[in-house]
Structure formats: structure tokens, C-alpha cells
Amino acid sequence: MPNRLANETSPYLLQHAHNPVDWYPWGEDALTKARDEDKPILVSIGYSACHWCHVMERESFEREQVAQVMNERFVCIKVDREERPDVDAIYMDAVQTMGVRGGWPLNMFLMPDAKPFYGVTYLPPQQWVNLLAGIRNAFDTERHKLLESAEGFTKELNTTDSLRFGLTNSQPQFRAEVANKLFENLAQRFDREKGGMNQAPKFPMPSIYTFLLNYHQLTHDDRALDQLTLTLDRMALGGLYDQLGGGFSRYSVDEDWFAPHFEKMLYDNGQLLTLYADAHRLTGNSLYKHVVYQIIAFAKRELLSPDGGFYSALDADSEGEEGKFYTWTTAELREVLGTDFEWFADLYSVEEDGNWEHETGGAAPGHGKTGRNILHRTRTNEQFAEHADWTMEEMHEMLADAHQKLMAVRDTRIRPGLDDKILCSWNGLMLKGLVSAYRAFDEPEFLTLAIRLAHFLLHHMRDKRNRNAESGRLWHSFKQGRAKQSGFLDDYAAVIDGLIALYQATFTENWLTEADQLTQYVLANFSDHSADVSTPDVSTPDVSTPDVSTPDPMFFFTDKNAEDLIARRKELFDNVIPASNSIMAGNLLSLSILLDRPQYAERADRMLGRMQPLIEKHPGDLSNWAALYTRRVLPSVEIAIVGPQAAEFRRNLESHLTTGVIFAGTETNSSLPLLEGRGMVNGQTTIYVCEDRTCQLPVTSVGEAVKLL
Numbered sequence: 001m002p003n004r005l006a007n008e009t010s011p012y013l014l015q016h017a018h019n020p021v022d023w024y025p026w027g028e029d030a031l032t033k034a035r036d037e038d039k040p041i042l043v044s045i046g047y048s049a050c051h052w053c054h055v056m057e058r059e060s061f062e063r064e065q066v067a068q069v070m071n072e073r074f075v076c077i078k079v080d081r082e083e084r085p086d087v088d089a090i091y092m093d094a095v096q097t098m099g100v101r102g103g104w105p106l107n108m109f110l111m112p113d114a115k116p117f118y119g120v121t122y123l124p125p126q127q128w129v130n131l132l133a134g135i136r137n138a139f140d141t142e143r144h145k146l147l148e149s150a151e152g153f154t155k156e157l158n159t160t161d162s163l164r165f166g167l168t169n170s171q172p173q174f175r176a177e178v179a180n181k182l183f184e185n186l187a188q189r190f191d192r193e194k195g196g197m198n199q200a201p202k203f204p205m206p207s208i209y210t211f212l213l214n215y216h217q218l219t220h221d222d223r224a225l226d227q228l229t230l231t232l233d234r235m236a237l238g239g240l241y242d243q244l245g246g247g248f249s250r251y252s253v254d255e256d257w258f259a260p261h262f263e264k265m266l267y268d269n270g271q272l273l274t275l276y277a278d279a280h281r282l283t284g285n286s287l288y289k290h291v292v293y294q295i296i297a298f299a300k301r302e303l304l305s306p307d308g309g310f311y312s313a314l315d316a317d318s319e320g321e322e323g324k325f326y327t328w329t330t331a332e333l334r335e336v337l338g339t340d341f342e343w344f345a346d347l348y349s350v351e352e353d354g355n356w357e358h359e360t361g362g363a364a365p366g367h368g369k370t371g372r373n374i375l376h377r378t379r380t381n382e383q384f385a386e387h388a389d390w391t392m393e394e395m396h397e398m399l400a401d402a403h404q405k406l407m408a409v410r411d412t413r414i415r416p417g418l419d420d421k422i423l424c425s426w427n428g429l430m431l432k433g434l435v436s437a438y439r440a441f442d443e444p445e446f447l448t449l450a451i452r453l454a455h456f457l458l459h460h461m462r463d464k465r466n467r468n469a470e471s472g473r474l475w476h477s478f479k480q481g482r483a484k485q486s487g488f489l490d491d492y493a494a495v496i497d498g499l500i501a502l503y504q505a506t507f508t509e510n511w512l513t514e515a516d517q518l519t520q521y522v523l524a525n526f527s528d529h530s531a532d533v534s535t536p537d538v539s540t541p542d543v544s545t546p547d548v549s550t551p552d553p554m555f556f557f558t559d560k561n562a563e564d565l566i567a568r569r570k571e572l573f574d575n576v577i578p579a580s581n582s583i584m585a586g587n588l589l590s591l592s593i594l595l596d597r598p599q600y601a602e603r604a605d606r607m608l609g610r611m612q613p614l615i616e617k618h619p620g621d622l623s624n625w626a627a628l629y630t631r632r633v634l635p636s637v638e639i640a641i642v643g644p645q646a647a648e649f650r651r652n653l654e655s656h657l658t659t660g661v662i663f664a665g666t667e668t669n670s671s672l673p674l675l676e677g678r679g680m681v682n683g684q685t686t687i688y689v690c691e692d693r694t695c696q697l698p699v700t701s702v703g704e705a706v707k708l709l
Helices: 011-015 028-037 051-061 064-073 085-097 125-141 143-157 161-165 176-187 206-219 222-237 266-283 286-302 330-347 381-388 392-410 424-441 444-460 489-506 509-525 580-594 598-617 623-633 646-654 702-708
Strands: 041-046 075-080 106-110 116-120 475-479 482-486 552-555 637-642 661-666 686-691
Touching: 011 051, 011 075, 028 041, 028 075, 041 085, 051 064, 051 125, 064 125, 085 106, 085 116, 085 143, 116 143, 125 143, 161 552, 176 206, 176 222, 176 598, 176 623, 206 222, 206 266, 206 623, 222 266, 222 286, 266 286, 266 424, 286 381, 286 424, 286 444, 330 392, 381 392, 424 444, 424 475, 424 489, 444 489, 489 509, 489 580, 489 646, 489 661, 509 580, 552 580, 552 598, 580 598, 580 623, 580 661, 598 623, 637 646, 646 661, 646 702, 686 702
Parallel strands: 041 075, 637 661
Antiparallel strands: 041 106, 106 116, 475 482, 637 686
């Protein structure tokens, strides 16, 4: 019989709907049961593409004997961390406070009032059963000790960031020497041979390389460019990247970008679209263009929903085996490729007995041959063509033919599981990626996908039931025509960022209006007014004079109207996905220029000033903040274009620029601050180049504008 999870929409929860465990979804029903029956709570948190979550389910949660212990002694709650990042963040903070290394599955034990007292990650079945018995025994016989621990951990969770990290309100100092310090600090951790950071496993971490892009733009330091291109090259040629179908896996278990954990996440690929597109604009590297086109082809083929949004992820496993969908035996390759096998095996490092070693249940080198090959390369197309004495045209034809044959076979295999929920924040990252790709390559299909996605987000993931300010809120998750869960700060930050980019690519002012309305909602509902009695609680802000004043400029992760949890946290540290506060600070800077809202820039600078001491000490953990800081050291460049060729001039100008320039444009006239009162010169499309809000004389050709830049 299915349990209560059968009524949920999350693929991860539905995977557990037929467990013998009496799972509840997170909510008042479960919490009330725990209080009424005076039982400890077990919260098990994971996500659908999590390999070890599946392993623990098979080994423990599907077994009647284990489930009986769980059901008798605990109220059991299953949480999809992607659907409820607020719950996950609180209990992940808690387990790390306990000195346990965080990860998923995350299994937290709570008192009946939801305060945590113990947590672990994956455990094999016998250890898990022993732990369950020990926890329940402690709850029954030494509850006072557990209560003391729970109160202590909850107090720590509610400690302000000001106290926890020593943050103070200080004026940021935007100086090149500080940016140099950030680079030198980060450079100590570079892997200068294989790219990325000097550690394993290796994650893509796009914001680190965005910082290197910005830093190179500021200083022209070749070390930054060398590390950037080394990393992007090795990632794109390695097993981390799906050499046949496109798209990056979540991380590489080794230091060579060779053996991936095969799950593919939308958030990685959306961000990497932006990174590779921006890097191509700087370097002109054909490999980066290939990666961008192939990621978009993969996302369109395997993640695009009929509504225009993108699904969340593909599992690492198929047929109960990690990587089976993506890897090949040598015999399979011989049979499919025939006479092309030899050169293909040379290019993709194929070995007779397989090149992949792993242990059962997870990819890790050194545990015996699998007999399967992960396709990966050490040479670019140009290098291999020279090695094989082929022309580039011959190289492309040979590759296209071989890939087509292999993809036809791969498409007949049992596919990895699809997490088909649509997350607002991850789709915001994908929107920015599609727009970045369009701006780099002027490919109409990329813009079509981006506009369709923007419409999806604003029509299906925005609450428009009422026509007041509160109706501007976003939903976090969407599936089967149903949106649920109030949006979190990362949803707003990522979507606003994507809409700002979309305006600059199209000069359609509606996108900018929508971005500003969402920003108004964030200011009203995510700001911290707790210590500021003079600031009213604004629910319907005046768009003309938005309120940005708070003693702590950082935003909460959760909406003030959302469910009360045991703590209300602020997301400060950048990870594989940048912190929602660092993205939001960048949005405020861009909007301050586009909308002439100096108070937005002031709020962003206050955020940077509060974080600057931490950024200087830990740039690797605050890399998006570091990228934003470097952007502020650079002069702001604004380009306004007026006239019938506005779109064409923007495209031509962007081919001469890297990143960081703010564009505004109109074919006729506009009331936007950067465009208002500006007209054509001698009836020709005219370009106004400004730096830090100081403009030079208007020009009527792209060539003249490039000289001014």
C-alpha cells in the first residue's frame, strides 16, 4: 500500500511512496503527530538524482524489518531538499554545528518540537538499525540531555550572522589592490596542471571562473586567463562532460575531470552556458562554442517541458547501475563503429578492458575494472586533426558520423530517471544562460527558448490571483500544471538576473518592468527590519521611491509570509550555486543604473561592505561576492542606443566586448533613464557611451563607439 507521499508531486518523495516506512511529507500533520504522541522525529532529506539516497532506500527504507523499527519509534518525515531548501538549510547547518560532515541523504533526529539533537548521513542497514535503537533509548531514558542539546543547537541556528561571522556595517573600499589580494588568495588553491581547484572531488564552481573573467578584465593578468582556459578546456574534454550528447555531470570524483558522478543538474548547465559563452567572447575558442551549442541541444532534447520550463535533473543510475547509460564496452564500440573504431578509440582514450574503475554503488577510482569506458579526450579537434593528418572539414565529418551512430544506439537504452519538477531558481539560471548564449552567438533559437522560458516563469510560476503587490510573489516548484511552495530568495534573485539580461538582449522594456516588480517584492518581504523600528513594514511599496533602508542590508532566504521554522536564515556563502544574497546584490547594481535608482546601488554596496572582510579571507567560499567586488572596482560602462538599428548595433558592439557593460536601447523613444531625452543625430542610429554615469559625445557608428570604449 502506498504511504502519504503518494499524494505529493516531488519525484523524490514519490520514489518513496511505496516504502513500508510510514513517511509523512514535511508539514503540520507530521509535526502535530509528534507533539501529540510525544515521539522523536526522524527527518530524512535527499533529492531524486542522489545516488546514495537511492542506496539507503534499497538497503533500509524498503525493508519491512527496518521500517517497523522506524514506524514504532519515530514520526518519519521525508523531505526533497530541492523542493524545501529552507528546511534542508536549517538542518544542514545543524548537523555541521554538531561536527558531522554534511551531505545527502541527511538524516536528522528532532525533538517533538522540531529542534534537532543528532544527525548523520548515509549509514549501512545494520548501523542504521543500531542507531535507531540507541536514539530512541536515549529519548526514553535521558531526555533531559537531548533537550539540552536541542536547545543549544537551536540557539546556535538563531545566532545572527553579525555575531557568527563578526559582520559589521562598513563602507566598502573598491580598490584594485584588494582585488589583487582576492586573486592571490584564491590562486594558492589552483590546480595548475589539470585545472580547477587543487582537490578531489572536483566541482565546476562557475562563480570562481566568473571572478577570474572579471579579474582579467580589470588587470589583464594572464595568470587568471590561463587558469580559466585550462579549467574550461579540461572540463569540456573530460568525462565530466557528456562527449556524445552534451551537458555536464554534477562533479568529478577524481582530480582529472575523468570519472563523473553521472547525475546531470539543470543548475550546473545553466550557469556553465553563461560561463562558456562569456569565455568565448573573450577568447574566440571554438571548443567553447561547441559546448554551448551542445548543452542547449541536450537541455532542449532531455529537459524541456511542453510548457517551456526546464526539468530539474537526470539520475546518475539506470537499470540500478551508475553511468550505464553513458558508458561503453570496447566490444560495443567496435560493433557500432566498425572501421572507425581505431581512430575513435585513440581520440576518446578507450581501453580494451575498459578505462573506468569503481566500487559497487559509487564511482571511485582504484576498485577494479568495470569493463566499461568513459569517453574522454586529451586533445582538441585541431590537435587530433593534425595528429591524424586530416583537414578540419574531414575531422568534423568523421566525428559527426561516429557520434550519430553511437547516439542512435544510446537512445535505445533504458534512460536514467528524470526529475520532472520545474524549479523557479534553476530555471532563472537557465534563462540567464540562454540569453548569454544568444548574446555571444546571435543564434535566434537561443532567444526563442529564452523568451518562451521567461513567459513560462512569469505566467506559471507567479501568483497573479490578486492584483495587489502581494500578487507579485513567485512559486518555487511546478509540476503537472500545479505550482506550490512560496518562492525563496534564490528564486527571485535568479529570475530577476535572467530578466535583466533578457532586456539587454532585446530592448523589450516589459522584461525590465517585470524584474523591477519582483525586486520590489523582495525589498518588501525579504528585508530584515528586526532592529529598525523607524522603518515601516512595507507591503505595498511605492515603485517610484522604493524602501531599501535596513540596519542589516542582507535579505532573509524565506519570505516573511512563509511558514515559520525554528530559525530564519540568510544565505551568505557561495557554493556550486551562488548565494542568493550575492546574486541579489548584483541585480541591485544593474537596476540602479538601468532605472536610475541610486538607493539600489547604495544597498548593494552596503551588502558588499558588510561582507568584504570575509571575502578577503575566504574568496573561494565567496567567489560570486568576489566577482561582484571586482565588477565594482571596474568603472561601470553604460551604452545607450537610439534608432532603428539599435538591435543590430548592440549585436555588433557585443562582439567587441567581454562582460560587465550595461546596455539600454530603443528604436523610437523611451522613458527609461538611460534613454530619456536622447535622440538620433542627423537621423541616424546613435550610440551614447557613458562611464560611471558620465557620457561622451554621441557617435553614429559601431567603430566610433569601440574607439571610445
